[in-house]
Amino acid sequence: MKTLINQYFKFIFPLLIFLLLARETAILIATPDEYYLEDVSFFAPALIKADRQKASFSDQLSVYISNRKLVHIRYKTCVQTLNRYRIFDPQKSPAQRQKCIQMLNAALKAAPASPLIWLELASLYTQQKNLAGQMNQSLFNAWQIAKHQAWVGQRRITFSLNNWAKLSDANKIHAKADFMHFSPRNRGIIKSLAQQYLQNPIAKPIAAAWIAESPLKTQKQFVGYVRAAR
Numbered sequence: 001m002k003t004l005i006n007q008y009f010k011f012i013f014p015l016l017i018f019l020l021l022a023r024e025t026a027i028l029i030a031t032p033d034e035y036y037l038e039d040v041s042f043f044a045p046a047l048i049k050a051d052r053q054k055a056s057f058s059d060q061l062s063v064y065i066s067n068r069k070l071v072h073i074r075y076k077t078c079v080q081t082l083n084r085y086r087i088f089d090p091q092k093s094p095a096q097r098q099k100c101i102q103m104l105n106a107a108l109k110a111a112p113a114s115p116l117i118w119l120e121l122a123s124l125y126t127q128q129k130n131l132a133g134q135m136n137q138s139l140f141n142a143w144q145i146a147k148h149q150a151w152v153g154q155r156r157i158t159f160s161l162n163n164w165a166k167l168s169d170a171n172k173i174h175a176k177a178d179f180m181h182f183s184p185r186n187r188g189i190i191k192s193l194a195q196q197y198l199q200n201p202i203a204k205p206i207a208a209a210w211i212a213e214s215p216l217k218t219q220k221q222f223v224g225y226v227r228a229a230r
Helices: 003-028 045-062 066-086 092-108 115-124 132-145 150-162 171-186 185-201 203-212 215-230
Strands: none
Touching: 003 132, 066 092, 092 115, 115 132, 115 150, 132 150, 132 171, 150 171, 150 185, 150 203, 171 185, 171 215, 185 203, 185 215, 203 215
């Protein structure tokens, strides 16, 4: 028994440490520089080129390693290609969009409790006709998984206001509930609503109604952000 323990610490344990370090190093190399939900400008070709190189490396690693960072960079590159097709080659958009959707669905099998993956999936569904049901279900899942996380709550609010006409009654209620819950403790969410109020005609009456039901402190902050932006 003692001999087996000695062999473990002499040979097997160092090998396990080596494999773990090799795995983490590979993931680090493939990790995107920017978060995968943030767009990269078409006027930053060097960043896009670096993303594609990392995504290519991630494709090779993903066969052997399951890791959310690898999914992020592969998906980010998929969306960059989709955005390019939407502008310059629309006929290729549907197939590319389906590829991105399949990538997210595969990721959800490994991480079904990721609100951002659900939210991004909802965003892709808004780009296709007759998929309001799938969009609403994905948005509902994003809300149910992370009801009290402000950083994703703000994204849900913005997404909801940008797609209000397609929202189910339940998701409209959730959007308002998100704002009422987070706004007393998060000025960023109030500022975001003020931007929607000024820039999105559909959101203007909705934002006004929410603010009318908000505490006086929230109302003053909202008015301040609106005046500062004008």
